[in-house]
Amino acid sequence: MWDWVFPKVCASCGAPLLRGERQVCIGCLLRLPQTLFWKAPQQNEGYFRLAPHAPAVEGVVAGFWYAPGSPLREWVRLAKYHHQPGPLREAARYLAFLLREEGHVPLERIEGLLPVPVSRKRLQRRGYNQAEWVAYGLGEVWGLPVLKNRWQRRPHSRSQVGKSRIERWISLEGEFVCTGPVPKTVGVVDDVLTTGATLQAALASLPSEVRVWVFTVGITQRRR
Numbered sequence: 001m002w003d004w005v006f007p008k009v010c011a012s013c014g015a016p017l018l019r020g021e022r023q024v025c026i027g028c029l030l031r032l033p034q035t036l037f038w039k040a041p042q043q044n045e046g047y048f049r050l051a052p053h054a055p056a057v058e059g060v061v062a063g064f065w066y067a068p069g070s071p072l073r074e075w076v077r078l079a080k081y082h083h084q085p086g087p088l089r090e091a092a093r094y095l096a097f098l099l100r101e102e103g104h105v106p107l108e109r110i111e112g113l114l115p116v117p118v119s120r121k122r123l124q125r126r127g128y129n130q131a132e133w134v135a136y137g138l139g140e141v142w143g144l145p146v147l148k149n150r151w152q153r154r155p156h157s158r159s160q161v162g163k164s165r166i167e168r169w170i171s172l173e174g175e176f177v178c179t180g181p182v183p184k185t186v187g188v189v190d191d192v193l194t195t196g197a198t199l200q201a202a203l204a205s206l207p208s209e210v211r212v213w214v215f216t217v218g219i220t221q222r223r224r
């Protein structure tokens, strides 16, 4: 479908796409700074940010550093503000491949992928949830279904900007509501892991017996 909308050149560097390449070229995918978290899903910065506050988490894999100069920054921007989620999905597909080939994640136990929802207002403005596109990229390679309509996000009226970490956490509490059945072991998916506050709030809304693996394409380098 996207071939109709965008010409077949790399959305990042403009090089003509070769057979098998979608949206972005292999060269640009190789420029993504890999975290290698998939080799140690319980011993990495993402796990340390999330797991102490979210007992259901069994492992965290954030694929690439969300660093200045990384093409990922541009791809997240395209997904969020320019109606082009394709490159972000391709980064997810690449991560899924790396993880499947080299990772220490029990993919066979994971029964489905649950994208972190955006609020209805954002969904209407953007037309899609970019986390869902990440989930489609992962799910395509792993052969896992993307579980939709299991989670709702209530809008928060006030801006999160300028708030401290604890203030953001308090305002996020109660923002997520689990509205559908969730399998026993699930992969929770988002685009970029920052403080982890959003993911913590989302995970807190899941039934307590659910075990969680967290997958994000990017991770910021420092706690904010």
Ligand SMILES: [Zn+2]
Pocket (backbone or CB within 6 Å): 010, 011, 012, 013, 014, 015, 024, 025, 026, 027, 028
């Ligand atoms: Zn390129």
